[in-house]
Amino acid sequence: MKREVSYFVIALHRIVNRMDRGTAALCGAEGLTLGQFAVLEALYHKGELSVGEIKEAVLGSDGTIPVVVGNLARDGLVTRHPDPEDRRRSIVSITEAGRARVEAVLPKNEELLQAFFDGWSAEEKKLACRLLAKLTKE
Numbered sequence: 001m002k003r004e005v006s007y008f009v010i011a012l013h014r015i016v017n018r019m020d021r022g023t024a025a026l027c028g029a030e031g032l033t034l035g036q037f038a039v040l041e042a043l044y045h046k047g048e049l050s051v052g053e054i055k056e057a058v059l060g061s062d063g064t065i066p067v068v069v070g071n072l073a074r075d076g077l078v079t080r081h082p083d084p085e086d087r088r089r090s091i092v093s094i095t096e097a098g099r100a101r102v103e104a105v106l107p108k109n110e111e112l113l114q115a116f117f118d119g120w121s122a123e124e125k126k127l128a129c130r131l132l133a134k135l136t137k138e
Contacts, residue, residue: 015116019112019113019116022109022112023105023112026105026108026112030101030104030105031101032101032105035058035064035068036068036071036072036077037101037102038058038060039054039058039060039078040072040077040078040094040098040101040102041102042057042058043078043093043094043098044099044102044103047093048091048092048093049091050083050089050090050091051065051066051092054092069090072098073092076095077097077098077101078095078098079092079095080092080093081093
């Protein structure tokens with residue numbers, strides 16, 4: 001049983017790595033890194049967020065997200081302003097230029113991700129989601 005779990009985890013890593021490489025290529029064509037796209041996508045879907053909330057949304061590390069946000073701000077893709085309730089925190093918002101970049105990548109990325117599951121039936125996809133959801137419950 002231990003061996004099957006190890007194989008399963010390795011398979012999941014390989015799948016995610018393949019997906020990330022595909023997404024990274026799409027992002028690169030728009031002048032973005034995978035990390036920058038992840039931050040922009042979180043802001044696009046969730047609205048303005050603090051740096052800590054972005055870190056949670058994209059599963060980034062403490063040191064990485066401020067650098068990514070700084071680079072996005074430098075490029076005019078996000079803006080930062082102090083949180084009126086806690087001046088130690090920054091609130092990050094996506095700009096129209098950032099929104100345009102995300103919108104250029106999202107449909108292509110959705111197609112890419114859907115292609116990974118082309119051979120699966122709707123029921124197989126639902127089953128996989130249910131089983132993986134059991135692993136993510138804390």
